[in-house]
Amino acid sequence: MSTFDAILQGFSVSLTPANLWFTFLGCLLGTIVGVLPGLGPAAGIGLLLPITFTMDPTSALIMMAGMYYGAMYGGSTTSILINTPGEAGSVMTALDGYQMARNGRAGAALAVAAIGSFIAGTIGIVALSLLAVPLAEVAIDFGPAEYFCLMLFAMAAVSSLTGSSVAKGMFATMLGLAVATVGVDLQSGLARFTLDVPQLEEGIDFLVVVVGLFAIGEVLSGIEQYLRGDTAVLRIQGRLWLTREEWRRSVGPILRGSMIGFFKGVLPGAGATISTILSYVLEKRLSKHPEKFGTGMIEGVAGPESANNASTCGVMVPLLALGIPGSATTAVLLGAFIMYGIQPGPLLFDTRPDLVWGLVDSMYVGNLMLLILNLPLVGLFVRILYIPKTILLPMVLAICLIGVYTINNSTFDVWLALGFGVLGYAFRKLDIPLAPIVLAVVLGGTMEQSFRRALSISDGSPAIFVSSGIAITLLIAALVMLCLPLIVALVARMRRRSRQAGGASVAH
Amino acid sequence: MTDILIVVAMAACTAAYAALAAAIPVLNIGDPLGPRAFPTLIAVGMGLSALLLLGEIWRARRRAAPSAPAQSQPPLGGRGILTLGAVVALFALYILVVEPLGFVLASAVFLMVCCTLLNRRAWRVHALVAVGLPLALYGLLAKLLMVPLPAGLLPF
Numbered sequence: 065m066s067t068f069d070a071i072l073q074g075f076s077v078s079l080t081p082a083n084l085w086f087t088f089l090g091c092l093l094g095t096i097v098g099v100l101p102g103l104g105p106a107a108g109i110g111l112l113l114p115i116t117f118t119m120d121p122t123s124a125l126i127m128m129a130g131m132y133y134g135a136m137y138g139g140s141t142t143s144i145l146i147n148t149p150g151e152a153g154s155v156m157t158a159l160d161g162y163q164m165a166r167n168g169r170a171g172a173a174l175a176v177a178a179i180g181s182f183i184a185g186t187i188g189i190v191a192l193s194l195l196a197v198p199l200a201e202v203a204i205d206f207g208p209a210e211y212f213c214l215m216l217f218a219m220a221a222v223s224s225l226t227g228s229s230v231a232k233g234m235f236a237t238m239l240g241l242a243v244a245t246v247g248v249d250l251q252s253g254l255a256r257f258t259l260d261v262p263q264l265e266e267g268i269d270f271l272v273v274v275v276g277l278f279a280i281g282e283v284l285s286g287i288e289q290y291l292r293g294d295t296a297v298l299r300i301q302g303r304l305w306l307t308r309e310e311w312r313r314s315v316g317p318i319l320r321g322s323m324i325g326f327f328k329g330v331l332p333g334a335g336a337t338i339s340t341i342l343s344y345v346l347e348k349r350l351s352k353h354p355e356k357f358g359t360g361m362i363e364g365v366a367g368p369e370s371a372n373n374a375s376t377c378g379v380m381v382p383l384l385a386l387g388i389p390g391s392a393t394t395a396v397l398l399g400a401f402i403m404y405g406i407q408p409g410p411l412l413f414d415t416r417p418d419l420v421w422g423l424v425d426s427m428y429v430g431n432l433m434l435l436i437l438n439l440p441l442v443g444l445f446v447r448i449l450y451i452p453k454t455i456l457l458p459m460v461l462a463i464c465l466i467g468v469y470t471i472n473n474s475t476f477d478v479w480l481a482l483g484f485g486v487l488g489y490a491f492r493k494l495d496i497p498l499a500p501i502v503l504a505v506v507l508g509g510t511m512e513q514s515f516r517r518a519l520s521i522s523d524g525s526p527a528i529f530v531s532s533g534i535a536i537t538l539l540i541a542a543l544v545m546l547c548l549p550l551i552v553a554l555v556a557r558m559r560r561r562s563r564q565a566g567g568a569s570v571a572h
Numbered sequence: 573m574t575d576i577l578i579v580v581a582m583a584a585c586t587a588a589y590a591a592l593a594a595a596i597p598v599l600n601i602g603d604p605l606g607p608r609a610f611p612t613l614i615a616v617g618m619g620l621s622a623l624l625l626l627g628e629i630w631r632a633r634r635r636a637a638p639s640a641p642a643q644s645q646p647p648l649g650g651r652g653i654l655t656l657g658a659v660v661a662l663f664a665l666y667i668l669v670v671e672p673l674g675f676v677l678a679s680a681v682f683l684m685v686c687c688t689l690l691n692r693r694a695w696r697v698h699a700l701v702a703v704g705l706p707l708a709l710y711g712l713l714a715k716l717l718m719v720p721l722p723a724g725l726l727p728f
Contacts, residue, residue, distance in 0.1 A: 229625065231628050249607040251603050256592075292652075453690075457690070462679050462709075470713075475668075479664075512610040516603045
């Protein structure tokens, strides 16, 4: 069956009434989670996952993917109206979006964010459909050694790119891997790092970590922000549409942002956030009035918002084709796949084409739904922002308790989640990135297994990790990722030196 | 100063993890590598990251010597820290009583106290939320979606 046929077949899955309903539900919940302070897509999916155990996996995954890209739409709303990004991908949107709102163009800012996201989402899904299969074909011969190197590369990229310091990112990764080693070792049956606590024998569930770090920790940060004083919510003014002039100015940024976002999303690392920064910088450089950026330029909203949404399609490529997530939210999605007993990766395209293409095709439908949800109905979601934080944040805590409690019906997990919550709050203050922890917790088990399997094959010789071109390339790429900040600093210093030397010779 | 404390905490974390890893017995069953090798590598990686941070601090010191790092936000006052601590304590209490009292009652008490702690004036609204939200969630999850939640003292 050709890929094209498979894509068409996928629509027969995604367009069933049940799956249409779950796409809608996912997009709706995603938008709400994106708007809500203290909840992002990673925590939202994590909280939803335990109650979907009994559902059909395809429908459940369609709903969770909907939540992921839906949150990107919702996040822009808070960026524009209260200057507080609902999630990390919307940070750049706040720069000009909030200023547009203050200038009375909130309607246009919200409209361009929604339209840009829609166009970018559509371009991204087409690219995803085209790119996923070739990538899966490359990966089909991967052995455990190649998989280990691939995971090492993904972790190196995420540690290096998500924070301000490689050392902190690397520590976060190691901490996540350490959490993943807690529990009974699968091959020897020995309990490791359990401290004789029986509840730890099955390991620490990644959902506990996700809800702790991203929901409870975020609520604590939200309370701190509230105690420092709140920002007022701006009213939506102006028609929710663009003038001809604004439309003309937005088309270029939307298309360029889509490209940047998609390809940045395919590469593991900070995905959405970095692509929005790149898009913003690019638009500023291309603009005839770079000095006006930050005062409410529509290009500064259109570009990053499109990049943000296209990157959610980009990150699905390595997730589906290789089984490797490139961000915290996709790590949670991978955890969801595994929980349903489905291993994403090259074989998935052959064994479950209905699931893969049903999921991908549901994203077309979902983006269309989100456009409708976010333009005519944006006023409804904004009302969530009028609910005082003093009520919203405790509500989120109560929802966290249910979400974690229902994983194993035990309060032990909730205690752990509270611990991770306090840790997440502290890490946020200390500028230690959280995404690498989640990625490592989800990938850690598989990573150790492929490490040990590779060494079993080679009878303990580490040479197996440099025995194939792919493995060597991935190892080098991982090293480059870790040294990237150092290389950048060195190049900058050399340039400065040569400029100083040049200046000195002129003075002579 | 904070950065040095982070390094110390990282080193302590590494030491604790390494000590626990070293205590894993190595038996000759299963694969040749055994259950201790991978955790040992992680401990090494952790230690390296602490050293790397030390290096980063040292480089940053050398570049911009005496000037204190620009603090983006002033530290939270004593009252603020107390409130945050109280929220964490309340959540801990909530975990303690959720099974004996049941989800609805425990959540109602938690929401009422927690919301009122953050904002003393709007207690009427809080009472409404504290009664309504747990009932709505319980009805949706436990009754409609059959998710098991602790019923506790209430008969339903």
